[in-house]
Amino acid sequence: MAETPRHPFLQDLSKHRGAPPTAVVIFGASGDLTARKLIPAVYNLAADNLLPPDFHLVGYGRKPITDEAFRELAASAIKEFSRRELSDDVWFRIAERTTYVAGGYDDPAAFDRLADHLAKIDEKVGREVQPLFYISTPPSVFAPILENLGSSNLAKKYLGKPHHAKVIIEKPFGRDLESARELNKTITGVLEEHQVYRIDHYLGKETVQDLLVQRFANSIFEPLWNRNFIDNVQITVSEEVGVGTRGGYYEQSGALRDMIQNHTMQLVALTAMEPPVSLDAEAIRDEKVKLLRAIQPIDPAVDVARAQYAEGMIAGKSEPGYLEEEGIAEQSGTETYAAIKLSINNWRWQGVPFYLRSGKRMARRVTEIAVQFKRPPGTLFAGGGFDLATNTLSFQIQPDEGLSLILNGKVPGLETRTQPVKMSFRYSTTFGSNTPEAYERLVLDAMIGDSTLFIRGDEAETSWKLYTPLLEAWEAAGRDGMGEYAAGSWGPSNADALLAATDHVWRKP
Ligand code: BG6
Numbered sequence: 001m002a003e004t005p006r007h008p009f010l011q012d013l014s015k016h017r018g019a020p021p022t023a024v025v026i027f028g029a030s031g032d033l034t035a036r037k038l039i040p041a042v043y044n045l046a047a048d049n050l051l052p053p054d055f056h057l058v059g060y061g062r063k064p065i066t067d068e069a070f071r072e073l074a075a076s077a078i079k080e081f082s083r084r085e086l087s088d089d090v091w092f093r094i095a096e097r098t099t100y101v102a103g104g105y106d107d108p109a110a111f112d113r114l115a116d117h118l119a120k121i122d123e124k125v126g127r128e129v130q131p132l133f134y135i136s137t138p139p140s141v142f143a144p145i146l147e148n149l150g151s152s153n154l155a156k157k158y159l160g161k162p163h164h165a166k167v168i169i170e171k172p173f174g175r176d177l178e179s180a181r182e183l184n185k186t187i188t189g190v191l192e193e194h195q196v197y198r199i200d201h202y203l204g205k206e207t208v209q210d211l212l213v214q215r216f217a218n219s220i221f222e223p224l225w226n227r228n229f230i231d232n233v234q235i236t237v238s239e240e241v242g243v244g245t246r247g248g249y250y251e252q253s254g255a256l257r258d259m260i261q262n263h264t265m266q267l268v269a270l271t272a273m274e275p276p277v278s279l280d281a282e283a284i285r286d287e288k289v290k291l292l293r294a295i296q297p298i299d300p301a302v303d304v305a306r307a308q309y310a311e312g313m314i315a316g317k318s319e320p321g322y323l324e325e326e327g328i329a330e331q332s333g334t335e336t337y338a339a340i341k342l343s344i345n346n347w348r349w350q351g352v353p354f355y356l357r358s359g360k361r362m363a364r365r366v367t368e369i370a371v372q373f374k375r376p377p378g379t380l381f382a383g384g385g386f387d388l389a390t391n392t393l394s395f396q397i398q399p400d401e402g403l404s405l406i407l408n409g410k411v412p413g414l415e416t417r418t419q420p421v422k423m424s425f426r427y428s429t430t431f432g433s434n435t436p437e438a439y440e441r442l443v444l445d446a447m448i449g450d451s452t453l454f455i456r457g458d459e460a461e462t463s464w465k466l467y468t469p470l471l472e473a474w475e476a477a478g479r480d481g482m483g484e485y486a487a488g489s490w491g492p493s494n495a496d497a498l499l500a501a502t503d504h505v506w507r508k509p
Pocket residue numbers: 171201239258
């Protein structure tokens with residue numbers, strides 16, 4: 001096959017991290033995630049010259065639209081959602097290699113058409129182009145897509161070579177242990193594990209990756225990182241937004257499935273795992289799974305609190321309660337807030353509670369991991385005149401990304417008075433604020449074949465194994481035990497009681 005001449009704009013794409021020529025095929029091409037995250041991610045990778053030469057984007061969906069109409073959709077998604085403005089130069093590089101294939105997800109003939117389409121791209125480019133399938137559809141069609149990738153032989157394309165077919169699977173990865181196992185079974189019937197990239201977009205966040213760097217590239221933390229020095233760990237993933245127009249989805253999900261079982265557990269795993277033997281994907285994922293396995297079963301009567309938001313004020317605006325939102329059942333038993341106490345039964349963490357909480361319509365959008373250290377013996381600075389805080393190291397995952405340490409210091413003056421002081425590092429002041437979005441990193445990593453920041457099959461199952469009994473208990477309980485919190489607050493009183501039982505209080509991030 002003859003080499004096609006390169007477009008002048010593609011000449012300087014030499015900075016890429018070694019991704020081979022790739023055709024990214026997005027299933028669910030007209031979906032919300034595609035517009036909000038995936039197309040802008042591809043665009044920003046192009047703007048940073050990180051796409052491989054001969055990059056192609058193929059939208060696949062049920063809607064019968066033309067290539068041109070898909071390009072227009074993509075351009076308007078970039079205008080609306082990209083962190084950078086749409087520049088014609090950059091867009092031109094992608095647009096001329098953006099095409100669309102219309103077809104059903106359960107239609108084998110349509111997948112044969114897709115296979116032909118990809119073969120034509122190979123022919124045009126003059127070499128074998130790595131297919132990267134991104135399944136960004138509702139979970140009900142994950143299985144038919146996977147099966148059709150199998151029956152059309154697309155799943156095995158170039159297997160045995162580095163540019164073999166790869167598949168990214170969006171969340172939710174199952175809705176309990178059984179469905180996750182079922183999905184893993186469908187996957188392994190068609191693909192080898194090394195071809196599979198299960199997404200949790202929290203792993204693509206810069207600050208989540210920084211957690212590993214902070215923990216293992218600094219020597220001062222490791223000696224303290226255990227039950228001898230750490231009193232408790234609090235992980236908060238709070239959002240100001242409510243369920244908005246996603247009521248239908250959220251009613252089937254709730255905070256536990258939507259945020260805790262996946263995103264928050266990734267933060268737990270990276271905070272608490274043992275040092276891996278190398279930075280290899282498998283070495284890191286082995287440690288994460290080992291940690292998840294050490295977590296004790298959660299007692300639904302003791303270790304948890306759940307609640308729904310009621311009417312309240314956020315940023316001076318009155319917001320409705322969950323039950324008043326669109327698409328929510330009158331007597332809905334779905335939690336919009338969950339708090340969990342986890343006990344990790346291993347040498348490092350035994351006796352150190354890990355408190356997790358996540359909720360919608362809370363006071364502020366913040367994701368942070370706060371490691372609270374033990375108090376010093378109360379012999380010296382005890383009594384009324386001393387304002388002492390618990391030493392707390394907090395990783396601010398978002399927004400206002402950074403790291404801070406709360407210490408106690410002396411207030412200047414002739415008497416000895418103390419006051420908590422804060423040392424802070426902020427990404428924006430040190431590195432500037434143009435941080436890549438999680439999806440940029442993840443799409444690039446999958447193109448390169450680096451699965452470090454993706455979930456392995458056994459990892460997904462281990463997390464579901466922990467949470468499935470709790471989900472079942474909540475389902476059986478209906479609204480019994482459901483707390484309430486005002487929109488715009490820091491959560492329900494039953495979550496405060498959860499910590500009070502062990503003499504702890506939630507930190508105000
Ligand atoms: C998604 C959840 O996975 O994560 C949403 O389905 C949630 O409900 C979102 O709002 C939060 O992501 P981020 O990156 O904004 O913290």
